[in-house]
Amino acid sequence: MHTDRRYQMLSLVAAVLAWQLAVGVFGVIDPGVLPPPATIFERTLALLGEQSFLGHVSATIERTLLASVLATVFGVSVGVLMGWNDTVKALLGPLFSAVYPIPVIALLPLVVLVFSTDSNALVFTAALGGFFVVMWNAMNGARQIRQLYFDVATDNGATSPITIFREILLPGSLPAIFVGLRLAMNTALLIVISAELLAGGRGLGYYLWVSYQTYSLGDIYATLVVIAAIGVGITYGLRWLGDRLITWTPAETERPAEHTFR
């Protein structure tokens, strides 16, 4: 496994090196089109030193986090409720299935009209996208908890719904919720960047679009590097955190599946 990882790193390093040599040393590709990686790296560091750019970074991160928190709070509560109670599922399930195929970004103009401020509309749209992913995963997580656990809990006097939620439903669905959370944060980031490209005023998506329109090639690449770093951080950071936090799932059960709907 460790040698595998080493080979994979080697593959990446080789490509970066080849790219640097091709552009920087031999001049095979025009650096005005594709700058060498060292130049992009320098430009990224320089941008990260600028106060105004950091403002854009924090705007995007703030919006993504806020949208993810909203998506998680509502997604987990509704999802767990649906997985636990069949009547709730019969009522809400068809509604969510009907709305799910709408690409949420298409709703942005409508949401802007209703909210009247761009920033709140942006967070709401991103939260809506994340909500569905968390909800389906929480629901499936809650549904696969064995009846036995509920029986043991009620026999031992855990009768209030709050106790059942805290002691069984939540820990039982947490592995699935974590998968949902990771997908939700990725969805939220995608929607936030898209919305910022369209109508941000602030944020990395906005900065990316301005750089594109002024043809500042270095800035386009540098912003892309920062956005990519956030995306990579979310995906692999949350996977790492989930493996550390959730220690009670039996070893033989594999990672829970990723549910997009149903």
Next chain:
Amino acid sequence: MSHARRRRHTSTRRLGLHLAPILAVVLCWEVLARLAILNPTFFPPPSVVVGVTGQLLVEGPLLYHTWVSLRRILIAFLIGATSGIAVGLWMGWSRPVRLIVNPYVSLFYPIPKIALVPIMFTLLGVTETVRVLAMSIAVFLLVAVNTMGGVRQIDDAYIDAALDNGAGTLALYRDVLIPGSLSEIFAGLSLGLGVGFNLIVVIEMLAAKSGLGYLIWRSWRLFTIQQMYAALVMITLLGIVFIYGVDILGNRLTFWEAE
């Protein structure tokens, strides 16, 4: 005979139960908008939306923009799906290929794909090819990662049994690797469609003069809210056809996994 009838009866009943909550919400919306409790400028009653959609389909530009979006989605999805499945299978089966290709797939997979669009426009120009390519890259990455995961979780016993019985490469892919990873492949297709639809809409809003995303954006700018709703109805219909179409196909093909 009575058995068949009873089965048909229960499936109609199930469909009814499924549609009831949706109809209830639509009815509430209709009443609230008619009574002007919901602002009818922003939330026109569903009956009006349906009427306007029908009218714009027949007389207006709606059919054309729907067709343009449909064509983009279809081409991008086909390119992304076939290349994603092929590369994913290959990465899952061959260790050297995995070691070389996987780092790039893993690196690009978590990047919000829309961030790649400005650089693609800069390098390749604002063309129809780039619009389609952007969505196919998103589909490709999600399908490739899921397919690889699917191949890798196949029990070695199946592969050994096939090889011991003289299966060639083609037979191995056809009889073991593809069926064994089919449900993961379809999970990837479904994830890819979700991201891809968003992507094509943003691209049409940002940098196109046609398509449903463009129509939504223009309707917003011109404050023709009813036309915006009509475009939303059409993009939702496309979403339903693609997402549930792929889902139904996946369930048919992986019938052995049905509970």
